[in-house]
Amino acid sequence: MSENNYPIxxxxxxxxxxxxxxxxxxxxxxxxxxxEIVTLINELDNDFEVEQYGALSFDPTRYPLFIIKSKQWAxxxxxxxxxxxxxxxxxxxxxxxxxxxxTLGMKYAKEFNLLVAPCISPWGYETINRWNPAAIDPNRxxxxxxxxxxxxxxxxxxxxxxxxxxxxxxxxxxxxxxxxEFRPALAARDGKVNTNWNIPDGFYLVADSNKxxxxxxxxxxxxxxxxTQIAPSDENNQLIGVPLEQHxxxxxxxxxxxxxxxxTDAQYVTTTEVYPDSPTxxxxxxxxxxxxxxxxxxDHLLTK
Numbered sequence: 411m412s413e414n415n416y417p418i419x420x421x422x423x424x425x426x427x428x429x430x431x432x433x434x435x436x437x438x439x440x441x442x443x444x445x446e447i448v449t450l451i452n453e454l455d456n457d458f459e460v461e462q463y464g465a466l467s468f469d470p471t472r473y474p475l476f477i478i479k480s481k482q483w484a485x486x487x488x489x490x491x492x493x494x495x496x497x498x499x500x501x502x503x504x505x506x507x508x509x510x511x512x513t514l515g516m517k518y519a520k521e522f523n524l525l526v527a528p529c530i531s532p533w534g535y536e537t538i539n540r541w542n543p544a545a546i547d548p549n550r551x552x553x554x555x556x557x558x559x560x561x562x563x564x565x566x567x568x569x570x571x572x573x574x575x576x577x578x579x580x581x582x583x584x585x586x587x588x589x590x591e592f593r594p595a596l597a598a599r600d601g602k603v604n605t606n607w608n609i610p611d612g613f614y615l616v617a618d619s620n621k622x623x624x625x626x627x628x629x630x631x632x633x634x635x636x637x638t639q640i641a642p643s644d645e646n647n648q649l650i651g652v653p654l655e656q657h658x659x660x661x662x663x664x665x666x667x668x669x670x671x672x673x674t675d676a677q678y679v680t681t682t683e684v685y686p687d688s689p690t691x692x693x694x695x696x697x698x699x700x701x702x703x704x705x706x707x708x709d710h711l712l713t714k
Contacts, residue, residue, distance in 0.1 A: 416598035424601035430545045433595070437539060443473065443532040450508045451476050451528065457516055458524075464563035466533060468543050473533055475563050478511055478526040480519040488576035488711065489523040491568065492704060496549045496560070496580065496670045498534020502684050502693070503581030506700025514701065518708050523573070530670070531560045540592045545599055549582075552673035553665075565673055577626075577678035579707050580671040581700050582616075584609055584650065586687040607650045610641030611688050612658075613699055614649050616681040618672055619661035626678045626710055631658040633706025638699045641685065678711065 418436075419429040451460055459479040466473035494500075494507035507528040515524060529535055531548050541547055542558055551558035554565060568575075589606040597604030613634050617627050631640055640658040643649055652660040664672025664679065671679040682703045684696045 416594050418595075419598050419601075421598070422601050425545070425599045430599075433545055433599075434543055437537045437543075439536050440538050441536055443529065443536050447504060447508070447529050447532070447535065448474070448476070450505075450512075451478065454478055454508075454511055454515070457481070458511065458519075463527075463567040464559075466559055466563075468533060468559075475530070475532070475560075476528070477567065478515075478524070478528065480522070480524045482519055483523050487521065487523045489525065489573050490518075490708065490711075491575050491578040491674065491676065492524065492526045492528075492581070493530060493564070493578070493670055494527070494581040494700075495529035495531055495535055497540045497547075497582060498529070498531040498536070499538040499540055499585070499587070500581075500583035500684075501535075502583055502686060502696035502700050503682070504529045504535060505693075506581050506684075506697045506704070509697050510701045510704045514705060521712060522576075522708065525568075525571075525573075527564055530564055534560075541595075547596075549670055550668045552670050553668045561668075561670070561673075564670075568674060575674050575676040577707060577711060578671055578674050578676040578680075579704055580669075580679075580681045581703070582681050582683050583686055583696070584614075584683045585685070608644050609687070610644075610649050610683070610685060612639040612641035612685055613703075614641040614658045614660065614683045615703075616664075616669075616671070616683065617655065617659055617661045618664040618679050620663065620665065621677060621679065622655065622659075622661055623678050624656060624659075626707065627659045627680060628656060629710035630680060630682075630703050630706040631656075633709070634699055634702045637702045638684075638695055639688075639690070641683075678707070680707065
């Protein structure tokens with residue numbers, strides 16, 4: 411697609427507040443954060459600390475924000491941040507974080523201090539959306555002061571903890587709706603011409619170009635390949651328009667772009683990308699791939 415046919419706004423002109431309100435009015439609730447996510451978080455409170463670190467002012471009662479922490483916290487253990495649901499529509503990131511804690515959290519809590527924010531954008535989860543209610547992308551808003559309350563809440567919480575992080579693993583998906591909905595909406599919102607990208611068929615990683623840690627990324631790929639296929643590069647040796655750094659890995663300037671994986675000073679950072687729309691994918695497989703990515707990352711760090 412090389413032009414915009416989006417039903418909101420005037421082509422070539424950025425959205426005004428009326429356009430953003432029109433977009434918001436089209437959004438509908440499609441699933442429940444409380445019943446599908448908060449209940450699973452609460453099931454973990456016997457083994458971990460569950461702490462509310464904020465709430466979305468849009469609807470604080472409906473959208474509290476939670477982080478899950480190791481109970482066996484120790485200053486001599488390295489600390490790991492795992493995040494999911496920065497983009498609420500990327501479902502396996504949310505459920506992958508929770509499933510990791512349910513199945514492997516206690517095992518890895520013996521070696522690491524774990525902090526897990528499984529669903530950073532609960533309104534986005536319920537409406538199956540990339541943006542927040544103000545048509546802002548939280549994963550381009552991890553800087554201070556942040557225009558996205560979802561991003562600001564996590565930034566402020568982590569800053570207040572004053573915990574040196576060894577690693578940050580941010581769980582995402584790349585979906586067919588990136589091309590059918592979200593990229594056209596982005597171009598319309600910003601008054602630009604839309605150009606879609608090739609959706610990679612498989613799992614891949616986005617590393618931080620300022621600290622790529624190639625062996626760390628490779629260890630994750632080598633683990634996930636046992637669960638699902640690694641996305642092949644396109645005819646230009648690229649994924650989503652970015653040159654391949656190694657098999658299944660591209661690099662982004664994380665902090666400069668306001669990405670979630672770039673907001674801390676952790677040495678080891680990565681963003682996972684699962685492809686749930688592949689003919690070979692299932693919900694369970696996508697969740698398992700996210701868990702494998704976390705496991706591969708932590709097993710590698712244990713060798714350091």
